[in-house]
Amino acid sequence: MELRLQREELLRRQNFVGGVWTDAADMARYPVTNPATGKVIAEVANSGKADARAATDAASEAAREWRQRLPRERAEILRRWHSLIVENTEDLATLMSMEQGKPMTESRGEVAYGASYVAWFADEAIRIYGDLIPQQQRGKQMWAIKEPVGVVAAITPWNFPLAMIARKIAPALAAGCTVVSKPAEDTPLTALALAMLAQEAGVPAGVLNMLSASRDQGIEAVGDWLADDRVRKITFTGSTAVGKYLARESAGTLKKLSLELGGNAPFIVFDDADLDAAVVGLMAAKFRNGGQTCVCPNRIYVQAGVFDKFAELLVARVSALKVAPATDPQAQIGPMINPKAVAKIARHVDDAVSKGASVLVGGTRLEDLGQNYYAPTVLTNATNDMLITCEETFGPVAPLYRFETEEQAITLANDTPFGLAAYFYTRDMRRAERVSRRLEAGVVGLNEGGVASEAAPFGGVKESGYGREGSKYGLDDYLSIKYVCQGNLD
Numbered sequence: 001m002e003l004r005l006q007r008e009e010l011l012r013r014q015n016f017v018g019g020v021w022t023d024a025a026d027m028a029r030y031p032v033t034n035p036a037t038g039k040v041i042a043e044v045a046n047s048g049k050a051d052a053r054a055a056t057d058a059a060s061e062a063a064r065e066w067r068q069r070l071p072r073e074r075a076e077i078l079r080r081w082h083s084l085i086v087e088n089t090e091d092l093a094t095l096m097s098m099e100q101g102k103p104m105t106e107s108r109g110e111v112a113y114g115a116s117y118v119a120w121f122a123d124e125a126i127r128i129y130g131d132l133i134p135q136q137q138r139g140k141q142m143w144a145i146k147e148p149v150g151v152v153a154a155i156t157p158w159n160f161p162l163a164m165i166a167r168k169i170a171p172a173l174a175a176g177c178t179v180v181s182k183p184a185e186d187t188p189l190t191a192l193a194l195a196m197l198a199q200e201a202g203v204p205a206g207v208l209n210m211l212s213a214s215r216d217q218g219i220e221a222v223g224d225w226l227a228d229d230r231v232r233k234i235t236f237t238g239s240t241a242v243g244k245y246l247a248r249e250s251a252g253t254l255k256k257l258s259l260e261l262g263g264n265a266p267f268i269v270f271d272d273a274d275l276d277a278a279v280v281g282l283m284a285a286k287f288r289n290g291g292q293t294c295v296c297p298n299r300i301y302v303q304a305g306v307f308d309k310f311a312e313l314l315v316a317r318v319s320a321l322k323v324a325p326a327t328d329p330q331a332q333i334g335p336m337i338n339p340k341a342v343a344k345i346a347r348h349v350d351d352a353v354s355k356g357a358s359v360l361v362g363g364t365r366l367e368d369l370g371q372n373y374y375a376p377t378v379l380t381n382a383t384n385d386m387l388i389t390c391e392e393t394f395g396p397v398a399p400l401y402r403f404e405t406e407e408q409a410i411t412l413a414n415d416t417p418f419g420l421a422a423y424f425y426t427r428d429m430r431r432a433e434r435v436s437r438r439l440e441a442g443v444v445g446l447n448e449g450g451v452a453s454e455a456a457p458f459g460g461v462k463e464s465g466y467g468r469e470g471s472k473y474g475l476d477d478y479l480s481i482k483y484v485c486q487g488n489l490d
C-alpha cells in the first residue's frame, strides 16, 4: 500500500503567519523524514528568531479583535474546524503515519481523538462564566470575570502530532486567546495541515500562527517567545528537562505555564484482579503508539500470587503483535521515531538484563524491517536499580516486578519524581478507594488502561508538570480572573 493524499495541497512546506503561507525569513529549510524508511517526505521552513517575532506580531495584532468576538462566534469557527478535520481524516492520518510512523489505524484514531478536543472546546467556549460575589457592604458590588490571558505559545511533541496541538489550540481559541505554535521538528506536517484546515474554517488572520523548525533553530524561535512580554502563556507537552528550561527562561516575563511533562507510570496488578481485563488494559496502555506515550505504563508490578499466570497471559498477547510499517494495513506497532529512540530502548533492556532481568519475549532490534524498529518485549525479574525503573523508556518494553503487599506496591509506585499516570487492577472496592487516593499521579486508571478523553482533566503532579488539558477545567489555563469592585451604588 502507498501512502498518498487525496488533497495534495494539505502537504504544506511553509509557515503560516498572519493568515499567509510564507517561507522562513532567511529561506532556510530542513528535511522531514519517514521513520519507517529514512526517506525525505518534504523540506519545510526552518524558522528562527525573525519568524517567531513575526508570528508574535501577528498574534498580538489579531488578539484585540478576537477577544471581542462573541463566544458563540468563536464556537462556530471551532465547529467548522472540527468538521473539516473529520472530513479530512484520511489525509491527516496519512501525513501522520508518514512522518511519525504509527500504523494507519492508530493515526485515524488520533484524528478522531484530536478532533474531539476541538468539538469539546467549541461547546465550552459559550460557558465561560464569572461570578457576582454576594454583597459584603452596602453601596458596593463585586464581580469576578474571566478574560483571555493573551498570546499563547503552544509547543508540542512528535508522539501525537495532531492531538497534542489540537488540545492546546482549541481551548486557547475558545477562551479568546491568539496562538503562536511550533510543532516538534520531526512531525510538522500534520500540524501544518491542521493550520490549513483552520484557515479554511475561517479562523481570522493572525489568530493562529504556526512555524516549523529544526531542533537548533527551534530553540532560537522559542527563545524569542520566552523573552517577549507580549506572549503571556506557554503551553508545552514534552520532556521534564525542557519543561524546567521553559519555566526558568520564561520567569523574566512571568508567563502563565501549562507543562505536561514526562511520566514513569506504574501499573499494579493485585492478586484479586480480573487478570484477563488487566492484560487487555496493559496491552492498550503499554503498546499504544509503540509505547511512545507519556502515560504508558513503564513499571508493571504484579502481586506474587498471580505473577506467573499474568506473565504467561501477557507473553501470549505480546508475541502476537504485528510490527510493520504503516503501509502494511495489519501493522499494530510501527517504527520508533528515530535511531536515538531505539538506542535508548536497547540501552534500557541491556542494562536490565545485565542486572538480572530475563527476556520472556522480544529484547532485540528488528533490523530486517529497518533501523528504527524494536521488538515488543516483556522482561521479568526487574528490580529498582535498573535504568528502566528510573527513566521513561518510551518504547514497547514491559518490565515485570514481583511484589507481596499493598503497602509495598504503593511505596514502589510512588518512588519516582514523576506523577503523570498510574494504573491498578483490583476487585476489592475498599482497596480501589484506598489505592486511588494514595497514588501520587494526576491520572489514575482503576481497572482501566484507556484513560484518554477530551472530557477528562489530563495532567500531572510532581515533576510531571502542572496545568490540566481537556474537560471543563481545561479552559482555566487560558483565562485569568479579573475582579471588579464597583462602589458608590447607594
Ligand code: SIN
Pocket: 159, 160, 163, 237, 260, 292, 293, 294, 295, 452
Ligand atoms: C502524551 O503522551 O503526552 C499524551 C497521551 C494521551 O493523550 O493519552
